[in-house]
Amino acid sequence: MSEQKAAEPKRWELGPESEYRFEVDPGVSLAIKLVQGHAEIFGFELAEGKVYLFGFECKAALYTWKGCVIEISEPSTEYISDETPMRTYANLHIALEQMRVRALRQIRGSPVPSHDTSKSDPPRVLVLGPEHSGKTTVCKILTNYAVRSGQGWSPFLVNVDPSEGGWAAPGAISVAPVYGPIPTASPANPLGTAATTAPVSLSSNALLPLAYWYGHSETKKNPLLMDRMIRNLGENVNDRFELDPEGRASGLIVDTPSSFATGPAANNHRHKLIKACIDAFKISMIVVVGHEKLNVEVQRTYGSLLSVVKIPKSGGVVEVDYSYRERVRNYEMHTYMYGQVIHPPAGITNATLGGENLTDLVLSPSSTVINFGDLHIYRVGSDAMAPSDALPVGAARTVSEMQPVLVDPASPGSGLLNAVLALLAPPNHDENERYDEEVLDLTVVGFLVITNIDIPKRKMTVLAPNRGSFIGRTAVIGSYEWQDQ
Ligand SMILES: Nc1ncnc2c1ncn2[C@@H]1O[C@H](COP(=O)(O)OP(=O)(O)OP(=O)(O)O)[C@@H](O)[C@H]1O
Numbered sequence: 001m002s003e004q005k006a007a008e009p010k011r012w013e014l015g016p017e018s019e020y021r022f023e024v025d026p027g028v029s030l031a032i033k034l035v036q037g038h039a040e041i042f043g044f045e046l047a048e049g050k051v052y053l054f055g056f057e058c059k060a061a062l063y064t065w066k067g068c069v070i071e072i073s074e075p076s077t078e079y080i081s082d083e084t085p086m087r088t089y090a091n092l093h094i095a096l097e098q099m100r101v102r103a104l105r106q107i108r109g110s111p112v113p114s115h116d117t118s119k120s121d122p123p124r125v126l127v128l129g130p131e132h133s134g135k136t137t138v139c140k141i142l143t144n145y146a147v148r149s150g151q152g153w154s155p156f157l158v159n160v161d162p163s164e165g166g167w168a169a170p171g172a173i174s175v176a177p178v179y180g181p182i183p184t185a186s187p188a189n190p191l192g193t194a195a196t197t198a199p200v201s202l203s204s205n206a207l208l209p210l211a212y213w214y215g216h217s218e219t220k221k222n223p224l225l226m227d228r229m230i231r232n233l234g235e236n237v238n239d240r241f242e243l244d245p246e247g248r249a250s251g252l253i254v255d256t257p258s259s260f261a262t263g264p265a266a267n268n269h270r271h272k273l274i275k276a277c278i279d280a281f282k283i284s285m286i287v288v289v290g291h292e293k294l295n296v297e298v299q300r301t302y303g304s305l306l307s308v309v310k311i312p313k314s315g316g317v318v319e320v321d322y323s324y325r326e327r328v329r330n331y332e333m334h335t336y337m338y339g340q341v342i343h344p345p346a347g348i349t350n351a352t353l354g355g356e357n358l359t360d361l362v363l364s365p366s367s368t369v370i371n372f373g374d375l376h377i378y379r380v381g382s383d384a385m386a387p388s389d390a391l392p393v394g395a396a397r398t399v400s401e402m403q404p405v406l407v408d409p410a411s412p413g414s415g416l417l418n419a420v421l422a423l424l425a426p427p428n429h430d431e432n433e434r435y436d437e438e439v440l441d442l443t444v445v446g447f448l449v450i451t452n453i454d455i456p457k458r459k460m461t462v463l464a465p466n467r468g469s470f471i472g473r474t475a476v477i478g479s480y481e482w483q484d485q
Pocket residue numbers: 021022058059060061129130131132133134135136137138161187256257258314315316317318319
């Protein structure tokens with residue numbers, strides 16, 4: 001094989017309050033070095049002289065408040081813009097910071113200045129917006145600014161967009177307390193790297209998320225289940241806040257799917273899910289990203305109960321298509337199994353991934369052959385379920401949306417081959433405390449893929465990055481499939 005020739009690095013000089021926007025092409029990587037000045041990627045500050053790698057068709061922007069010089073390994077799609085909404089985002093961050101300070105003051109019982117009559121709720125922010133408005137990016141920027149502020153905040157970042165997966169696999173909704181800035185290197189883990197995908201806490205900024213498995217990309221597939229998962233997540237967060245009252249002051253930021261924002265106003269399930277989030281996470285502020293009509297609608301519905309703030313959408317947000325989303329799902333599963341593997345461009349030897357050593361982020365999954373009876377696999381509701389409102393008047397379902405049904409791997413229509421399964425935490429040890437729908441309330445401890453089914457021998461092959469035993473464990477199938485390519 002011929003050695004790839006190193007491309008001549010290209011220099012860009014950025015003026016104050018401008019950003020370098022880039023898109024990495026499929027199958028290649030990009031290296032960026034901050035040569036001089038200060039720069040950040042979605043709130044994650046870059047260190048001068050360090051080389052940062054980007055891959056898996058990453059689309060992002062490097063922003064500078066005061067100007068900087070950067071060196072790019074190999075140009076992909078790129079341009080510079082000095083029209084960004086970063087000032088508004090920074091102002092919003094300052095408002096949230098003031099809420100944190102007031103909340104902490106109240107929690108500690110410190111005296112309140114007589115002129116300060118504001119409420120002392122911690123910032124519990126729900127970010128809503130249509131497709132491609134940059135919701136996830138806004139959540140990341142606000143979280144990164146909070147942890148960078150030097151006040152010791154560790155806000156909870158919540159992802160209730162099942163198509164994104166956050167730190168888990170697509171199909172899951174999750175939450176994690178964030179202690180250090182979240183880097184951006186690949187769309188496979190837009191919210192940072194979770195320690196759960198690794199044997200130990202590999203990277204210094206690995207997060208410890210708590211996840212529930214919804215199993216589908218669309219919230220309308222099973223809104224009742226989605227509602228329950230959101231409330232489960234909220235209960236966990238509130239339990240955690242009760243144990244750590246000062247930690248409560250950092251607040252939380254919730255990233256939502258675009259289905260919460262678009263569709264007819266009369267669309268019941270969308271409002272029910274927004275309401276579920278408001279109740280579950282005790283939301284004190286709704287941030288609407290760049291959508292006038294949605295802002296008016298949200299103001300009208302919730303304006304009397306909590307504050308509603310509208311912020312502009314960034315012109316840099318990329319409108320990704322269906323095939324890109326499909327590829328990102330594959331990257332996500334690949335990254336879950338194999339770790340974050342981005343090969344540096346030719347000629348680059350000292351690259352890092354979000355500041356971490358490249359070799360620290362590599363995993364090697366293993367295939368295990370197990371008996372059919374070893375793993376109890378459930379499917380929640382019937383797979384071919386029509387929405388409730390599409391059933392004939394008076395007709396009842398034979399299988400409820402919330403009923404876990406045991407899947408028989410020997411049945412030809414099991415749908416298990418290549419399916420992504422969530423491995424659940426063990427059920428309650430006390431038999432008397434068990435209940436029919438307990439499977440819905442168990443958290444996810446990992447994911448696995450069924451790569452082969454041998455019906456005559458009643459055995460199946462399971463691929464997973466963690467080597468624990470599957471005997472007697474419980475797993476749930478959704479509608480995601482993945483094939484190792
Ligand atoms: N200023 C920017 N410059 C370049 N790319 C950006 C910028 N802001 C966001 N992006 C990229 O645009 C894409 C979409 O942004 P993001 O995921 O934040 O939007 P979203 O509203 O959460 O998307 P979805 O509709 O999937 O929920 C991402 O790949 C993100 O990294």
